[in-house]
Amino acid sequence: MIEGLAKNNAQLKTVLENQTSRMREVENDVDYLYSDFEGLHNSHNEEKIKREILAQALLKNSIEINGIPILPDENGLEIVQKLFKLIDVNLQISDVSSCYRQGKNPREFSNGNTLHPGLVVDSVRECDEHTLMANIKTLGKSISSTDLGILNDPPSSVFVNEKLTPYFKRIFFLARREKAAGKIKYVWTRNGLILA
Structure with missing residues (x-):
């Protein structure tokens, strides 16, 4: 056993x-x-x-214009032409290869605000985009929808930025959040790069 x-x-x-x-x-x-x-x-x-x-x-030749409400019978090229004149840029409509909305419908928020899709402008040459952005920075004042001949009540602020991919938009958003928290002093974009 x-x-x-x-x-x-x-x-x-x-x-x-x-x-x-x-x-x-x-x-x-x-x-x-x-x-x-x-x-x-x-x-x-x-x-x-x-x-x-x-x-x-x-997207190096592209800019995005935000804050312009969608209008019936809208002509994006006319809006772009008014912007060129406002910021004193010697560009013609022939310098624009395409102009389109980045979406079709505005987004409504619960607080009553409406976010209209941005107007994307693709220029023929990269130097045109650089000239445009440089002149906007030297304008010295903010641009409103009334400056571009769009009568909406109340007038909306218009922002002109470099066109970024969703990935880089997200990185830029996170960098701006770090700036708001005081961890970064400055955040900006140049030639599609996010700089801090």
Whole structure:
């Protein structure tokens, strides 16, 4: 009887040692797979960032005008022409390759505010976009919808910015939030880059 228990105990010990050995092998396999996954994840993130940088580079000739309400029978090129005249930029409509709304419907908020989709202007040359942005900065006053001949009540503030991809818009938003928290002194964009 005691010999039988000793034999069973020896067999159980052997099984337990085999299971422990196998468990260590599985743990090593899991560690290897986890490190491999981390490498793939990092590689995927690097590729995503490269794609976003390339997408932003395609927008180097584009600006976005926000704060202009959607009008019936709207002509975006007329609005752009009035903006060129207001900021004293010697650009013609032929210098604009396209002008379109970045969406169709305004967004209504619970506080009664309405956010109209931005008007995107693609210029033919990159230097036109630089000239436009430089003149807006030297204008010295804010632009309202009435300055562009749009009579809405109350007049809305008009903002002209570089066109950013959603990815870079998000980064810019987060950077401005850090500025508001006092962690960054200045935040701006130039040539599609977010600078602080």
